[in-house]
Amino acid sequence: MQNIHDYVRTAAAAAKQAFYALSSAATAQKNAALLRMAELIKQHQADILAANAQDMAQAAAKGLDAAMLDRLKLTEHTVEGMCEGLRQIAALPDPVGEMDEFRLRPNGLQIGKMRVPLGVIGIIYESRPNVTVDAAALCLKSGNACVLRGGSEAFHSNMAIAKLITQALVENNLPADAVRLIENTDRESVGAMLQSPDLIDVIIPRGGKSLVARISAEARVPVIKHLDGICHIYIDQAADTEKAVNTAYNAKTSRDGTCNTIETLLVHAARAQEILPLLAEQYARAPKPVELRGCSRTLAILPDIQTATEEDWRTEYLGPILAVKIVDSLAEAVTHINTYGSHHTDAIITESYTDAQIFLRAVDSASVMVNASTRFADGFEYGLGAEIGISTDKIHVRGPVGLHGLTSQKWVVLGNGQIR
């Protein structure tokens, strides 16, 4: 048998060949393949669920925790969700080939840009089998070939799904290798992907922080990644009380385990005495009561809460805990966010036009908001139709990554025989 490294490189090389056919494929052909995938998955739901049951049994035997089992488990409902996702992606406009920004140069050249796929995208993920469908669909629609490396726990589920994806591609005269599932789940197969910049153009890790951190540390291929979500709401001196309380409550409690949930609340000193007790009361009555940890000035207002340490300002709790700090100015809030935040999503609550303008410009985050809950930071809420993840990187794409984030622009020069 081939060694793992060669196997992965052979698969990636096949994907790269497939990319060239795929990049020029007609929109109708890609959409037909996506809709056919939805049909096939629906038709073969029983096979997929049986494969998933096999994975679940093995995972339970290995003693995986409940959260892991929950991410692994497929049901009729989640399978229908996959199919609906495919139909939605088929319905999105195709970004590939869009031309834009043309200018006429003095020498008569027309120079503009064309939106094009990136090439081969490597997706490395953990136990969620639905990523297999989502990632394949987004890559296909955006003209990219993909190499999918799912977790060992989901092996049988992923194989059952990938077989149907391949069938849909082939039935629509698209290259079978446009979506290549790596059928090896040893750690070495991830390493082989990370070390192949000649064959894979970008890697998108989907999973927990330790996976993402390891991949960024080892990759020789560019990575689009999501690390922390240490998001803030800053209640400005000019905040409307009701908007302040509602958004700060919502941004912590609507779901406490998501990356766009706030982890630190900043309150202008002039409003703390009024607003913090109102908020503390609401947080205490939440379905999952929120534990507050405050700076010394917060403790003077809310004496019963814990003291926040330096570490708290840097922590993504992913649970019902919120750090609270009183600041003396907008500038102090901005500095705190830029220093301790994760450049993900931060909001100001204010009625001041000027404070809003300053905050929007000065906060160095993928999403900056005025008078809105940070929980809106995702691809569906932003109208992207779908997302492959949320980038906390600064180059290429920031925030929710939809079809456009999986493309780039090349220059197009239209001449009439010009020489230089």
Place this chain on the structure above:
Amino acid sequence: MQNIHDYVRTAAAAAKQAFYALSSAATAQKNAALLRMAELIKQHQADILAANAQDMAQAAAKGLDAAMLDRLKLTEHTVEGMCEGLRQIAALPDPVGEMDEFRLRPNGLQIGKMRVPLGVIGIIYESRPNVTVDAAALCLKSGNACVLRGGSEAFHSNMAIAKLITQALVENNLPADAVRLIENTDRESVGAMLQSPDLIDVIIPRGGKSLVARISAEARVPVIKHLDGICHIYIDQAADTEKAVNTAYNAKTSRDGTCNTIETLLVHAARAQEILPLLAEQYARAPKPVELRGCSRTLAILPDIQTATEEDWRTEYLGPILAVKIVDSLAEAVTHINTYGSHHTDAIITESYTDAQIFLRAVDSASVMVNASTRFADGFEYGLGAEIGISTDKIHVRGPVGLHGLTSQKWVVLGNGQIR
């Protein structure tokens, strides 16, 4: 004394702090600093030329070759070029803060994008002292702080220039650390930059292929790079003879050492018999006659030229040599370019609308052209006003990198108290 690694990290951390002040700086303030730099450099031209003479003397003593000395040498003319570059960059529109793509969502949120600087840009370059000025100016205008690490050969020249840059920043109330020249030219200082993704957001190497290759291999920071320029002209079956001969001649001979010069000429079989002898005659009469290396079918038409080997299709000659291949179809030409090219710049010469459309879409290069010399692929010709380099990467930015290429877009969400 501090060790080199700590010294570099301290400098980068200072640049990062400076970035936050710089990112919100007014356009007028940045322009005033740029114009002041031009004034100061002009006023202190004698000091700069004296420092450069010291570098030249040391370089000559070390036995550096003529090309290296040529890149190092400054004259009144090149100093004026630096000043003119500064004035041009001051005159360009400021991209930072531009808002775009706003859409109204059904819940009343206005969601759009704002163009923002990347953060701290590390520039690693070799012996050209003018890069110090160009890079500092482009970074400053685009709101980025920068850490500049020039070659040891240019140490005194760079120090003399950097001092004036700092003075212009301070005089205009911009942070002195916005442009930090690394005053250590050991290899270790490059390594320290490459290993600091927490402080440096992107690295742009400017120099020969070995420098760029080493930096990409070692960097833990994202790199925007230029590797090879293996560019092609494809003379299509439907080519106009005069345009074919003129562009293919110009794209090889106007300058043979630049990255946008063609290294391989592809000719449709139906036109080879007519066009190749005309071109061969022109190439032979060029000021620097061009050596042709052909495939076997080319040799049947031009029997006196050398045979091209597989290696020739992958070679960037950077000199008066051209590989020539006859192909049977547009598809074969596209496959050749995507397989052997460097995804830099490729042109088709054709009167066929459909062939042009297919070529533009299918060739996976940073610049794709119809009926124009590949030599036009640079930032000035594209109207960017200036360029910090040409990217052969596929993510973030492709082709000539101007001010926009040094920025990214963040999401802006304008609400009225919306919660999810």
